[in-house]
Amino acid sequence: MLDMLVxxxxxxxxxxxxRADLGVKNxxxxxxxxxxxxxxxxxDAAGLHVLPGLIDVHxxxxxxxxxxKEDFGSGSTAAAVGGVTTVFDMPNTDPPVSTAERWRAKYEVVAPKARVDFGLYGVVTQDNGAELTAMADEGAMxxxxxxxxTTGDxxxxxxxxIFAAFRTAATLGLTIGAHAENNAVLQLLKRELRAAGRTDPRAHxxxxxxxxxxxxxxxxxxxxAAAGNHLHIHHLSTREGLQRVVQARALGTRISCEALIGHLLLDDAAYExxxxxxxxxxxxxxxxxxxALWEGIAARTIDCIATDHAPHTGEEQACTDVWSAVGGxxxxxxxxxxxLTQVAAGRLELEQLVQLTSAGPAAIYGASPQKGSLDLGADADFVLVDTQRxxxxxxxxxxxxxxxxxxxxxxxxxMPVATYLRGQCVARDGVPVGDPRGRLVKPRRVHRATA
Ligand SMILES: [Zn+2]
Known part of the structure; x- marks a missing residue:
């Protein structure tokens, strides 16, 4: 007998x-x-669409x-209600997740609060090369x-x-996700704009x-390309950046990229x-x-859409000086x-939405086939959607x-109507259901093919 029939x-x-029913067991x-x-x-899913639960890699x-600013309880509750059943959390917490011991300590703190399944990244620092393998052994995503x-400085x-970390990642079969900005040049431009007296939001x-x-x-x-690791570019935001990704891919580099929903829906008019x-x-x-980002989605050169969900306190967000304001x-x-609103407007197909928010993210980090699909054997993570609501x-x-x-x-x-995690309802009609039951997701390590 099935546990659940959708x-x-x-x-x-x-x-x-x-149009099909879905059987769930264990x-x-x-x-x-x-x-x-x-x-x-x-x-009863009559009249509804059944989507794989979304995976937010950022x-x-x-x-x-x-x-x-937020904790894993409030953050994962927001995810569950929004139809996101798996999140990968960034390591620029305090302390930063730069050692296996800190990774384990973070896991112990967040696991009891998690309403959705989660992966935890480690961070690459100037001097933690020896810890990368140990973090991978703990289960780093x-x-x-x-x-x-950026936040956390x-x-x-x-x-x-960076090159040494890439070589290690290639050996471990793990993906490295880059926040790709040239720091020295942006610091120079910041100093120049400050010196010129600029304090307005657009100066950023x-x-x-x-x-x-x-x-x-x-x-x-x-x-x-030289190290052989999978490189993922987080929050790719420019036409020129996307061109570089496409060029690298054509050269055989293992590279993927992500667009943020914010970069897809907002433009610079928002500064005013x-x-x-x-x-x-x-x-x-x-x-x-x-x-250019929407063109990249149409051309399938962008691999996933994420949020960069980055909360701050109301006080921090009210800051009017651009150089003291918080990012995200x-x-x-x-x-x-x-x-779904973009789907209703004809800008995106529902199938593309699933590719960009479930299958794509799972593939980038080696979370498939457990996550990111509703194929036989996958975790029964799904969201019931009313495309008309x-x-x-x-x-x-x-x-x-x-x-x-x-x-x-x-x-x-x-709108999402209800969210199910491994066959149990975790949110319905805008409110969380039940106790936190999120679990750690570990990557299936994808090694470089050796010559
Ligand atoms: Zn971020």
Whole structure:
């Protein structure tokens, strides 16, 4: 007998959509089709779409050490309600996750609070080369490389350290995700803009022009090609950066890239309308770059969409001096409604949405076949979606600790109705269900093919 039968829905995968029932046993998908037999629990999905739960490879739940901004409880509640069943959390917490001991300590703190499954990255620093293997042995999802300065002010490693980390990652079969910005040049431009007396929100954009990203992507890709590791470019934001990714791929480099929902939906007009709330690293760009990212999605040169969910306190976000303002804003709970709205507008196919938010992210970090699909044997992580339901996005209804969103008042068409994690409901109609039951996701290590 099945544990659960999800009946009457339309199951969506990157390959297409099919009207079929879904059978769940022991938290996994065991059958897809018609007349699947008896089940202990019935879920009526008539009129709804059944999507694999979303995987957000880029969240900052700020736990431990920065829990005035968010913690793993509030962050993962926002994820569950928003249809995101797996998150990969960034290592620039306090202390930064630079050793196996700190990785383990973070795991112990966050695991009991997690409402969704989670992976934890380690960070590459100037002097932690010896710890990378130990973090991998603990279960690190991969490693984050900060080439440009951002929250936490973790110093950027030099190119020799970067290359050594890439070689280690190749040996371990793990992915390195890069924040690709040339730090020395952006610091120079910041000093010049400050000296010129600029304090307005747009100065942030001017301190980080497109070539800063393109240069860092080129450099990282060149080193990765030699080292043989999988290089993932986080929050790719420019036409020039995307060109460098496409070039590197054509040369045989193992490279993937991610676009942020913020970079896809906001352009530089937001500096005037929203001020420092939309400060982000890399910055919200002029419309020509937004256009280039959508072209990259259409051309399938962009591999996944993430949020860079980056909460801060209300006090921090009210800062009016651009040089003291904080980077990033929340987004994990609004990702799916905003993307479904793009589907309703005809800008994105539902199958593409699944590819970019489930199958793609799982493949990049080696979380498939357990995560990212509803194929037989996969974890029964799914979200029931009503593509017709409309809502107005309001911070008051979001579950982050400080729910200030640049999408306040935006109309959404398409909403998650209920979210299931390994065959159990974790959220329904905008509220969390049950106790936290999220588990660690470990990567399946993908090694370089040896000659
Ligand atoms: Zn980030």
């Amino acid at each position: 009946s009457g829905g339309t199951i969506v995968s990157p390959r297409g959509r099919v 938290g996994r998908v065991v059958s897809v089709g018609e007349d699947l037999g008896e089940a202990r629990e019935h879920v 969240v900052h739940f700020r736990d431990p050490g920065m829990t005035a 991969g490693f984050k490389l900060f080439m440009g300065q 973790n110093p950027c490693p030099d190119d020799g350290v 954009l001017e301190s980080r022009p497109a070539f800063i990203e393109a240069e860092a992507v080129s450099r990282a890709a060149t080193l990765a 309308s929203q001020g420092n709330l939309v400060q982000l690293n890399p910055p919200i760009r002029p419309a020509e770059h937004v256009q 804003f929340i987004g994990v709970e609004t990702l799916l409604p905003l993307l 409309t809502a107005v996005i309001s911070g008051q209804q979001l579950h982050s600790a400080h729910p200030v969103t640049p999408y306040e008042g935006w109309q959404a068409t398409g």
